Amino acid sequence: MNLTDQLREYYVREFPAEAARVVERGGPLPDGLDQLSPESYTRLLEYADPGQLNALFLALEPAQRSRVLQLASIRTALLILRSLNADERESALADLPGGLRNEYSELLEFPERTAGRYMDRLRARYLPDQTVGEALAELRQSKIKRVRSLYVVSEQDELEGRVDLQDMALAEPETPMSDLLHPVQAVAYLNSTEEDLVKLFDDSRSDSIPVVDQAGKLLGVIRYTNLFQAAEEAATAGIQRMVGASADERALSPALFAVKRRLVWLHINLLTAFLAAAVVGLFESTIAQFTALAILLPVVAGQSGNAGSQALAVTMRGLALKEVSTVQWRAVLSKELKIGIINGSALALTCGLGVWLWSQSPGLALVIAIAMVTAMIMAGIAGALVPMILSRLGQDPATASSIILTTVTDVAGFLAFLGTATGLSSLL
Amino acid sequence: MNLTDQLREYYVREFPAEAARVVERGGPLPDGLDQLSPESYTRLLEYADPGQLNALFLALEPAQRSRVLQLASIRTALLILRSLNADERESALADLPGGLRNEYSELLEFPERTAGRYMDRLRARYLPDQTVGEALAELRQSKIKRVRSLYVVSEQDELEGRVDLQDMALAEPETPMSDLLHPVQAVAYLNSTEEDLVKLFDDSRSDSIPVVDQAGKLLGVIRYTNLFQAAEEAATAGIQRMVGASADERALSPALFAVKRRLVWLHINLLTAFLAAAVVGLFESTIAQFTALAILLPVVAGQSGNAGSQALAVTMRGLALKEVSTVQWRAVLSKELKIGIINGSALALTCGLGVWLWSQSPGLALVIAIAMVTAMIMAGIAGALVPMILSRLGQDPATASSIILTTVTDVAGFLAFLGTATGLSSLL
Structure with a gap:
């Protein structure tokens, strides 16, 4: 790797939001972007304009595409997969490892704008009698980024409560998770609508909300950042409704x-x-x-x-x-x-x-x-x-x-x- | 404490958002609210409608007031202080310990809707050659709640970078902080306007932004939750501007x-x-x-x-x-x-x-x-x-x-x- 490549790599990895703005303004893809490591390229995609994801993804070699989909957050991976046409999506899914392929295929089935679509699936299970040290080790394995709290479940996967990562950081490693347990302020269901979710976040001011099934079993977690766009949309919908244009119309709706x-x-x-x-x-x-x-x-x-x-x-x-x-x-x-x-x-x-x-x-x-x-x-x-x-x-x-x-x-x-x-x- | 008191105490402490909604709907203050511990009462205030803060605060005995102001987040404390008339504010400030009194008096001086007003002051200093274990011990002391990243400064207080709390939780205690350092994506200045701040958060999607002076010295941190209201206001301002009412007019402006x-x-x-x-x-x-x-x-x-x-x-x-x-x-x-x-x-x-x-x-x-x-x-x-x-x-x-x-x-x-x-x- 020469110095220019190294600099580019460092810049995109550490300033992905700014790199994404440069790409946005640039029109055609800037030179050398395909030289980036899959890790940095994925960072860029996380911050890119959703309208550009398709072009940015298809600019990659098929082998790199699969790698990027594995590294990306579920939200970004789904945005990419949805931006593809049926054939491209089929082949992108086929290149993924079995577990992830099944997970994404399932997630793509949920109706648009419902909790299922916004949810990060669980990558690890945290139990009340686990120690903080064990839970941190699992978290290290799961490669989940930027989590602020963990949701703890019973042996039957029923949601028991929330543990703040800060409390874990400050506790002795031998402390059982149950000592740090807080009750959960709000839960969502798979079919909760985008509107419900925005309201739940507004009221609870949490940065994440767990999704449970009817039996109270934990299915996944929705993070506020995944709903950022939806929250802004809700806040600006009034301007359309007042003149008799419905809130779900977009600037480029048919x-x-x-x-x-x-x-x-x-x-x-x-x-x-x-x-x-x-x-x-x-x-x-x-x-x-x-x-x-x-x-x-x-x-x-x-x-x-x-x-x-x-x-x-x-x-x-x-x-x-x-x-x-x-x-x-x-x-x-x-x-x-x-x-x-x-x-x-x-x-x-x-x-x-x-x-x-x-x-x-x-x-x-x-x-x-x-x-x-x-x-x-x-x-x-x-x-x-x-x-x-x-x-x-x-x-x-x-x-x-x-x-x-x-x-x-x-x-x-x-x-x-x-x-x-x-x-x-x-x-x- | 009898059972009812205990239940009330538990409910308010663990479900402050819902308790605040109950208080909002209730009109006059529900019975027994003044029986709450200052800790739980403060939790309630954190989630209360800003319009109710004044009444909720003045319902307390003067001794409890001082306690609540010390426990509250800076944002809530400032909202309360601003809601008081000059005499009440004077006496509330006089009852505070010297350090906090000076800090709040200073913060009240910043022009409204600028970064100074939204900023949490630093309660501890983190240095690059500190170990993760030492930093966590300081954090434990500082009693800051719900922080996701720490900002690291040089001996001269110049901002050096950001360390994610998750990285700290997963690192060995002897790791030096400098090993976990990331560059900072965006900084604000004391006189950055609310509009600038909303834009910075929008672009960087961080949950906090450091405030520095012209020499790059770290002064404080603004958390996204403090700006929640401002972000919603910005999103809905268009509806007023389009008909020639300015964005800063409120429903009850003079x-x-x-x-x-x-x-x-x-x-x-x-x-x-x-x-x-x-x-x-x-x-x-x-x-x-x-x-x-x-x-x-x-x-x-x-x-x-x-x-x-x-x-x-x-x-x-x-x-x-x-x-x-x-x-x-x-x-x-x-x-x-x-x-x-x-x-x-x-x-x-x-x-x-x-x-x-x-x-x-x-x-x-x-x-x-x-x-x-x-x-x-x-x-x-x-x-x-x-x-x-x-x-x-x-x-x-x-x-x-x-x-x-x-x-x-x-x-x-x-x-x-x-x-x-x-x-x-x-x-x-």
């Missing part, structure tokens, strides 16, 4: 998948749009008399729609992050009411002046100013209450909230503007 | 704080609304002739606005989760184009039929159907491109994206509807 989920909400939106149109219809004669009203109509509705979305976004996020609860609806409402009055007055002034300049009609300016304050106050109220009420009804506060809100702000905007105009039509 | 940040964007929105109104103005004579157009105008614009928001939300989230990059803009655009054509056609049919029934005018129905397909296709294109372009320009793809999008979908909707109506006015 068009028909998206159509099926979005179209229902678009139809509901159409119904509410007709409702808003009916409100405009009530004032048909006023509009026929003053066409300028039709021109300015979208301004008031658009403005209250934006103000309402601001109130909605802040309230929804507050609920999601548990900064506020529905019990505090009065406090949130009073805040949005104040904002509506202040922002509404400010915009009424700007907008009134603008319309005065454009139309030379002080009457029209007055009408739009009054409508603006009214509509923006109603928008603030609606933005605060819609997620609160949805949440109180046991719904996700994001669900279709934007669609409901737009209906309210449109109707409020049209009513405020055309109603004021009709009332003050002598000034127009 | 109204004036919110006004200052939101009002700028509302004024920009007003400008764009006038732009859309000007488009309507171009067709004033057509509207004067057919008032029904004014009534239906919001339907087309509202519908394309909702469709555009769906495309926007899915694309933005995809970029945030790094599922797609701006390089793949063609794939995303082609997906949204297909969806626009399919959903647009479906809605054109429903909407056209609805308008035909309402107006008895097949001409008007045809006009709105054509406008609907056109506007929805343009909305899909805009929804996909706005975040892509913002991201390409080096901006956060969320920033004001909703405001930009609404402008596009309004103008597109008005142009499509009134333009088609003018072109086909002989059919109306």
